[in-house]
Amino acid sequence: MNIIYFDDQCLICNRFVKIISTLDVEDKLYFAALHSKIADQKLAHRFDAVDSVIYLRDREVYIYSDAVIAILKDLHINVTLLKLIPLNIRNSLYQYVAKKRYLFRRNYCEIPDARLKMKILK
Numbered sequence: 001m002n003i004i005y006f007d008d009q010c011l012i013c014n015r016f017v018k019i020i021s022t023l024d025v026e027d028k029l030y031f032a033a034l035h036s037k038i039a040d041q042k043l044a045h046r047f048d049a050v051d052s053v054i055y056l057r058d059r060e061v062y063i064y065s066d067a068v069i070a071i072l073k074d075l076h077i078n079v080t081l082l083k084l085i086p087l088n089i090r091n092s093l094y095q096y097v098a099k100k101r102y103l104f105r106r107n108y109c110e111i112p113d114a115r116l117k118m119k120i121l122k
Helices: 011-023 037-043 064-074 080-084 089-105 114-119
Strands: 001-006 029-033 053-058 060-064
Touching: 001 011, 001 037, 001 064, 011 029, 011 089, 011 114, 029 037, 029 114, 037 053, 053 064, 060 064, 064 080, 064 089
Parallel strands: 001 029
Antiparallel strands: 001 053, 053 060
16 A cells, blocks of 8 residues: 655645645555554554655655655656656755645644545555
């Protein structure tokens, strides 16, 4: 099972999940909050210090920009240009946006559609 762990309190992260869910026509991706029971069980607290999207594909774990690239690749999106960017630059950009993500606050609770609800693990 391929699981994307995300910050469910972050507007950018929630939008990312919604977009990915729409693009996942094969229904092979599932979602869980970074701080959930399923995250504790599957990741065994190995990534508690990582404040990032975490992608668990089979037994492989991807974080930061590598997680985004692996997710897009699994959705059959061409990531060749992204992979040309050196890892340290990709991750620096990713971490910059991640640090600023709470500047985009939401004042309402967005209700996921039925299809997305089925893919969110608790």
